[in-house]
Amino acid sequence: MLAIERFFRDHMNFRHMRILVALDDYRNVKRVAAYLNVTQPAVSKTLSGLEAGLGLKLFHRTNRGMEPTMLGASLIRHARDILGQLSEAQTQLREIAENRVSRISLGVLPTASVVIIPQFIARLESIASSTNIRITEGTMDRLLPSLRAGDADFVLGLLPNAPMSAEFRSELLIEDPLAVAVRRGHPLERVKRLSWEDVAQFPLILPPSSATTRLPIDAFLAAEDVTIEARRVETVSTMVVVGAIQHTDSIGFVSNSLGQYFERLGVVTILPIPVPDVQLRLGLIWLADRRYSESHQLVLEILREVCRGLGPAPRSGRNATGG
Template structure:
């Protein structure tokens, strides 16, 4: 059998009526009744099947005394014909939804870093073409978002897939790694130095994520690997409003993703300390449920997130 190129159907001049005929033959198992159902003549139907068989160089149907029976090749073509027509039907529904102004609702979950630049860019793009689309955004840690995704509360999320028993039902598209940095208030004494080492910052009071979190564990291990005790004077919180207020009023230090820190530094809320931390947070990406069919609005936002990610990362 010859190897067909990926666009063999263009050379075969495959049309929707070929697909409909394959399905009709599967349902009626008789070329006369299949042709009748599609308002075709029997010779025309027979010729179309012969043309298709010649192009594929296989027999699609066994001609029996009392009808037709699909071969293994025929069953394969019939299955794909059904899939193609279903896809075209969904495309029609999507186009109608787009024409209606995409007035549906999309629920998306996001962790902090992509909430700073990636998601706002994607939402801005979507709102240009679909101003009536209602977009609900949930800013939470990955664990919380994964629970919401599994309950069906979210269409998709931008975060991390952590070790979970039921992660096999998830589709994950990695976007980027997330480097971390140390920050302090503007004018902090440590900002006078050209560069710092871990020993110089270990003794300061810190604001850190709570014990048990991935980031806290990595911070503690960073100091231990350098032969230092992790900071003992610590405020445990992930509340950004409290963190920025505490940083501005004290000499506390804090660790946060680089993209988030750059954003706050550009607003003159805090400063990034001149030290390269020897660890990265896990990469994050787009996460969605394998069996969750996205609405046209959710698909539009998902496409905008992918497009913005190519620019941002």
């Protein structure tokens, strides 16, 4: 073990790590030499020196090419991480030196785009003028594939109650109750003791059946003996919901924060009838194996701050990770 420690302290360098990773990628000394623009003897000599210095066998030479040993594979994983971090540091230093803009892509649910995102943008612009953020609105069935493909850095969306797939990490930011909204001057505003039987007399505006929130809403309505009539609107569009509420007698289900926002604007009225046990668990989702810059960390901190101002801290804690 002393030989390993001594070699790492005195001799391990950037060239060793590049050759290790390239050998793992190409499994062929000739191809590695061409890739790194060095001679084949130089590659072989570096690998031999590395193995001798560590006192470890890192690669087997087989008919299929160079195969890493278990020890070699372990060292290669760390070499990849180190090279990746160095590359990220290089990029960040260059951006700072050249006063270049950091770019962040955020996918958001419609329910978050009206209340949370404007406050997020205002806060971001006040402290990070060199950050360019691209925001795409969509449903979870479109946002998560976008995250997987690298088109989005984060998704601000609804978190399931069960743990997410191990490929994701997530943080619960706010638990937003569901509210029932109607237009100003709606007949139900005059009902003194409002019940769900009264609500059942009017058309409903609901999320589509594929939406995360639809199942608990259906279960709640069934428990209250409210039949979902054929005369209904199904949409995830916030503006369609609000517009339909304004111009019809339809009843809409919206997040409490969204309902309060439009109520303050004089657009809708929130009916004094609770929807218990239906919480919108809004949080941030990102890829578990992706490295993130300081700009990305700033996004998370600002979203935490904005959501703290909208309601109490989530009961399940601040750091809910999937996996």
